[in-house]
Amino acid sequence: MSGSYDILIVGIGGQGTILASNILGEACLLENRHIKGAETHGMAQRGGSVESHIRINGEFGPMITPGQADLLISFDLLEALRYSHYLKKGGKMVVNSHLVLPTSVYTQKLTALSETEIIAALKKHPLCLLDADSLAVEAGSPLSANVVMLGAASSAMPLKPESLLEAVKRLVPKKTVEINVKAFETGRKAGGKF
Amino acid sequence: MERKYLLGNEAIAHACIESGVDFVSGYPGTPSSEVIDTLRTRPDRTAYIEWSVNEKVALENALAAAWCGVRALCTMKHVGLNVAADPLMTSAYTGVTGGLVIMSADDPFAHSSQNEQDSRCYAHFARVPCLDPASVQEAHDMIPEAFLLSEELGLPVIFRPTTRICHSKGDVELGSAVASTRKGEFHKDPRQYVVIPAHTRLLHKKLNEKQPTIRKKLVEKGFNRFEVRGKTAIIASGIASSYVQELLPAGVSFMKIGAYPIDEDWLGDFIKKHEKVLVIEELAPEVEECVRQVAGCVPVFGKKNGYAPYEGELSPAAVAAIMVKAGFLKKNPFPQVSPVQDLPPRPPILCAGCLHRGAYFAIKKVFRDAIYPSDIGCYTLGLQLGTVDTCICMGASITVASGIAHSGEPRDVVCTIGDSTFLHTGIQGLMNAVYNGANMTVVILDNRITAMTGHQPNPNTGMTACGVEIPAVSLDAICRACGVTFVETVDPYDITGTVNVLQEAKKRKGVKVVIARQMCVISARRAGVKRGRYEVDTEACTGCGTCVRFGCPAIEFSDEKAHISDLCSGCSVCVQLCPVGAIGREGKK
Numbered sequence: 001m002s003g004s005y006d007i008l009i010v011g012i013g014g015q016g017t018i019l020a021s022n023i024l025g026e027a028c029l030l031e032n033r034h035i036k037g038a039e040t041h042g043m044a045q046r047g048g049s050v051e052s053h054i055r056i057n058g059e060f061g062p063m064i065t066p067g068q069a070d071l072l073i074s075f076d077l078l079e080a081l082r083y084s085h086y087l088k089k090g091g092k093m094v095v096n097s098h099l100v101l102p103t104s105v106y107t108q109k110l111t112a113l114s115e116t117e118i119i120a121a122l123k124k125h126p127l128c129l130l131d132a133d134s135l136a137v138e139a140g141s142p143l144s145a146n147v148v149m150l151g152a153a154s155s156a157m158p159l160k161p162e163s164l165l166e167a168v169k170r171l172v173p174k175k176t177v178e179i180n181v182k183a184f185e186t187g188r189k190a191g192g193k194f
Numbered sequence: 195m196e197r198k199y200l201l202g203n204e205a206i207a208h209a210c211i212e213s214g215v216d217f218v219s220g221y222p223g224t225p226s227s228e229v230i231d232t233l234r235t236r237p238d239r240t241a242y243i244e245w246s247v248n249e250k251v252a253l254e255n256a257l258a259a260a261w262c263g264v265r266a267l268c269t270m271k272h273v274g275l276n277v278a279a280d281p282l283m284t285s286a287y288t289g290v291t292g293g294l295v296i297m298s299a300d301d302p303f304a305h306s307s308q309n310e311q312d313s314r315c316y317a318h319f320a321r322v323p324c325l326d327p328a329s330v331q332e333a334h335d336m337i338p339e340a341f342l343l344s345e346e347l348g349l350p351v352i353f354r355p356t357t358r359i360c361h362s363k364g365d366v367e368l369g370s371a372v373a374s375t376r377k378g379e380f381h382k383d384p385r386q387y388v389v390i391p392a393h394t395r396l397l398h399k400k401l402n403e404k405q406p407t408i409r410k411k412l413v414e415k416g417f418n419r420f421e422v423r424g425k426t427a428i429i430a431s432g433i434a435s436s437y438v439q440e441l442l443p444a445g446v447s448f449m450k451i452g453a454y455p456i457d458e459d460w461l462g463d464f465i466k467k468h469e470k471v472l473v474i475e476e477l478a479p480e481v482e483e484c485v486r487q488v489a490g491c492v493p494v495f496g497k498k499n500g501y502a503p504y505e506g507e508l509s510p511a512a513v514a515a516i517m518v519k520a521g522f523l524k525k526n527p528f529p530q531v532s533p534v535q536d537l538p539p540r541p542p543i544l545c546a547g548c549l550h551r552g553a554y555f556a557i558k559k560v561f562r563d564a565i566y567p568s569d570i571g572c573y574t575l576g577l578q579l580g581t582v583d584t585c586i587c588m589g590a591s592i593t594v595a596s597g598i599a600h601s602g603e604p605r606d607v608v609c610t611i612g613d614s615t616f617l618h619t620g621i622q623g624l625m626n627a628v629y630n631g632a633n634m635t636v637v638i639l640d641n642r643i644t645a646m647t648g649h650q651p652n653p654n655t656g657m658t659a660c661g662v663e664i665p666a667v668s669l670d671a672i673c674r675a676c677g678v679t680f681v682e683t684v685d686p687y688d689i690t691g692t693v694n695v696l697q698e699a700k701k702r703k704g705v706k707v708v709i710a711r712q713m714c715v716i717s718a719r720r721a722g723v724k725r726g727r728y729e730v731d732t733e734a735c736t737g738c739g740t741c742v743r744f745g746c747p748a749i750e751f752s753d754e755k756a757h758i759s760d761l762c763s764g765c766s767v768c769v770q771l772c773p774v775g776a777i778g779r780e781g782k783k
Contacts, residue, residue: 012540021363025199029365035199036330037363041224041306041648046572047747048542060440061329061433062362065511067531078537085531102540106742106751107578110538121534 004036004055005158006064010083011075012100013040013050016146019171020073021052023150026167027159028056038062047103049079056158072125073153075132075146076100077118084122093125094153094191096132096145128152130190136183141176144183151187161188196368202330202359203228205366206297209337211236214372216264216292218243219252221618222647223271224306225360226299230269231648234659240374245650245659248588248618249274253281253296257350260294261387262378265341269297272313273587277619279316282350286320287397288387289348292376293341297353299360302476302507306357308570308587310505312478314454317352321401323408324352324454325417326432330364332452338369339415347408349401356476358433358507409457417452420464427464428522430474431481437513438474443523451481462488472496472520476508495520544575546748547725547763549712550610550639552686554581555744555767557608557637559689560696564606567594569620571612572646573639579745581610589619596623596632596705606700607634613669614644614652621672628677628705635699636707638669639686641714649717673707680706687712689770715763725764727780730756734776741768741777 007024011017021037028035036058040050053064066086074080077099087093097115105112113121119129130152136145147168154161165184172180200208207229210218218241220230234243242259246252249270256268270278275298282296298313317324325340327333333355344351385393412418420427424445430438431451442448449464465471465488473482473496482496495501501520503512510528517523544551550573557566558581568574568582569591576582584594595609611620616638627634644650651657656666673681680702684692692710699706713723730741737754748761749768758768758777769777 013542022199025363025365029197029199033365035363035365037199038358039361039363041228041361046542046545046575047540049540058364061436061510062358062364063437063509065509065528066533067529079540081534082537082540083533085533101750102538103543103745103747104540105538106749107745108538112538 004058006069007054007056007071007073007157008064008069008083008086009052009054009073009075010079011050012079013047015075016143017050017052017075020146020150021054023147023164023167023171024054024056024159026170027163030163030166031159033057034059036060036062049082051083071153071156073149075149077115078102078112081113081118081121084125087125091125092128092156093122094128094130094149094156095122096149097129098131098133128191130187132187135186135190139183139186140179144176144180147172147180147183148187148190151184152191154188155191155193197365198368199363200330200366201228202333202355202362204232205330205334205368206337206355207232208368209334210267211371212369213338213341214265214374214376215241215267216374216376217241217256217259217266219246219255219266220269221246221249221252221274222644222650223274223299224647225301225357226269226271226297227647227650228360229297230659231650238371239660243659245652247653249278250281253278253285256294256296257281257285257290259378260290260292260350261288262292262380264292264376264378266292266294267297268294270299271307272298272300272311273308274298275313275316277588282316283320284389285350286322286401287389287394290344290350291348293344294350295337295340295344295353296350297355300354300356300477302356308585310477312480313352313354314480315478317354317454318480321405322349322352323347323412324354326354326452326454327359328432328435328450328452330359330362331366333359334366334368336417336452343411343415346411347404349404356433356507405455409455412453412455413457413460415453418450418456418460420449421447422464422467423447425469426522427468427471428474428517429471429481429485432476434474434476434508434513437508437510440510441514441517441523441527446522454480456481456484458484458488461485465489465492468492470495472501472517472522474502474508474513474516477504479504541578542575543578543745543747544572545715545763546746546761547715547765548572549641549686549710549715550576551579551744551746552689552765552767553610553637553639553692553710554579556686556689556692556696557581557610559693560700561606561608561635564608565598565603567591567598567607567609569611569615571615571639573610573612576610588615589623592620592623592627592636595634595636596627596630599632599634600630608637609634610637610639613638613640613642613654616669617653617667621676624673624678624705624707625676632705633703634705635696636705638707638709640669640709640711641717642711643714643717645714645716649714669709678705678707680704681709682707683709683711685712686710687765687767689767715765719763727758727760727762727764728766728769728777729758729780731776731778734774736774736776738773740771740773744768744771
């Protein structure tokens with residue numbers, strides 16, 4: 001069996017899951033580790049539910065098997081629940097408390113769980129819930145929510161925070177380095193020792 | 195040597211540069227598009243790079259370049275190879291002098307495709323070599339070998355990654371970039387390049403004579419390899435072999451197939467050493483059929499006796515289940531888990547402010563009880579709006595429309611097709627419909643770009659793949675040249691104007707074309723177009739739900755009132771739909 005540390009990042013197309021995956025990849029390169037990943041492109045990206053698989057120290061395929069992930073990072077509250085079965089027993093969850101209701105709720109009149117119900121269901125797992133959208137605004141840009149989330153999840157990962165921070169600096173647009181460094185640190189504080 | 199974390203397609207593109215590729219052509223299609231997108235956006239590019247109008251055009255261009263002795267790459271998705279099948283089949287006869295690598299990216303599970311066909315079958319059919327990578331690193335490493343192989347054999351080589359290679363990522367060891375230096379030179383040789391019957395019969399014989407050499411060479415290249423570890427064996431190909439390696443128990447032999455055709459003697463020798471073999475591969479039983487031909491009395495487990503599925507994609511969990519079923523693994527190492535049930539789905543959806551939503555709304559308003567053939571692009575998502583009744587392959591909206599119209603079906607037929615799809619294979623269908631007197635309306639959903647696959651330019655964009663400005667083709671003039679007399683261009687953000695023109699079209703006989711033109715909302719945002727947002731006056735809102743049913747993701751509904759979120763791009767269509775005028779510019783209440 002694989003000895004990799006498996007992280008599933010989920011969200012809605014356009015929320016920046018791909019940049020988050022690239023930052024983890026760069027941090028692994030800095031630490032001279034192997035990494036494998038898989039992500040959603042093409043049609044599924046148009047506002048749909050998206051997933052990025054990341055396998056730190058991965059030697060084999062890029063796909064995480066349901067029930068095997070060590071860590072789930074979700075950029076949306078509902079998506080956290082949709083993918084929660086990917087976590088292994090004791091696997092950790094870092095979740096943005098923001099919820100975007102799918103359009104299907106309005107157009108097909110489907111009933112959606114309330115935020116309280118979703119949070120109650122997520123609590124089966126060790127859960128770190130944070131308002132990444134507000135923290136990102138605090139850091140200087142709502143677009144830095146993905147980096148806030150990585151910061152919050154950083155203490156759960158087998159990567160040094162310095163490597164992650166260096167990777168953030170290398171990969172975000174030059175003009176936004178300062179904001180994203182702040183976003184990472186704000187997230188790291190919010191996540192605490194998780 | 196440099197190590198980078200790259201998308202499979204980026205690694206493939208880099209390997210093409212390491213091979214000194216001179217000529218690149220292709221048509222966008224998920225999961226293949228990022229190869230050319232990576233190559234065309236590099237500031238240090240030296241190769242000639244084009245987005246062609248379709249895959250047949252792309253392959254014929256690349257083939258000709260390879261005849262002139264330069265290294266050519268042609269990229270497409272698996273179904274694009276159907277369009278390019280005509281030149282493919284005969285290119286195996288004419289052969290090439292410069293290396294020709296045809297990348298046809300397969301999509302098991304049809305993540306973003308209309309079917310799950312297997313490009314390895316085309317390689318088998320055309321009798322050309324095919325390389326099938328198992329990882330991003332191997333995809334990278336196979337490309338220079340593919341060019342060499344093509345030149346050594348004088349044949350095009352099909353390179354067949356799948357979605358889980360193209361859109362996988364990994365840390366990849368890269369080589370150095372090599373600038374394109376070759377200059378093409380065409381040596382006239384009618385016996386090679388003019389496939390009249392007298393020539394082609396000889397060329398076919400030559401192609402068949404090359405086959406044993408191909409098989410031997412592929413074994414030498416090491417893409418097909420094995421390790422004898424016990425009395426039972428698993429043979430796997432492509433990405434499935436990396437899943438098998440993750441699960442392989444001690445004492446089970448393993449053979450990895452990465453290239454076709456497989457040398458039967460070599461394969462037979464391996465199988466003979468075992469008491470039973472299991473074949474694991476995605477899609478068609480290409481490896482399994484070869485294994486069964488040489489297995490003799492060694493039992494074979496695979497798709498043909500129900501141990502593995504013919505359809506969908508494999509995963510470590512699926513491979514573990516197959517291994518347990520065939521008795522190669524005692525216990526499934528993965529616990530059975532199931533997703534939380536009954537969550538509201540979040541399928542892909544047309545963007546907030548997408549022009550297609552306005553066009554579909556107007557079509558439905560004018561043609562209430564009509565048949566709506568459609569085509570391949572973002573606008574296929576109109577299925578959710580009830581305005582997509584058919585979708586089969588590129589360009590088929592127009593031909594399906596004329597077929598239905600001629601069948602005696604009494605209802606109106608209104609088909610939709612994107613600008614890039616129209617230029618790909620829509621024009622012939624339009625000409626045919628006019629020529630044969632069909633009664634139908636064609637709506638060209640014209641967003642000036644090939645949006646779905648990642649915003650590649652096409653002849654309608656006014657720019658080449660490498661950013662050179664050129665005059666855009668006139669869709670209006672093309673339609674008129676096909677014989678259409680009613681051709682009108684509308685702005686789909688203007689619902690009243692669009693409805694009026696569609697009503698005019700409905701009154702007339704023959705083939706009518708309405709071009710619904712507006713910039714793709716994503717391109718507009720990138721170009722810095724700012725339209726300003728709209729908001730709902732909650733006091734005026736009656737909660738009737740008209741705007742919500744329009745299906746724009748920026749419109750939410752809570753406490754019996756509509757609300758517009760910050761996804762709003764300012765298209766203003768909902769303003770025109772609200773029966774009580776409750777929607778207005780943000781901050782101007």
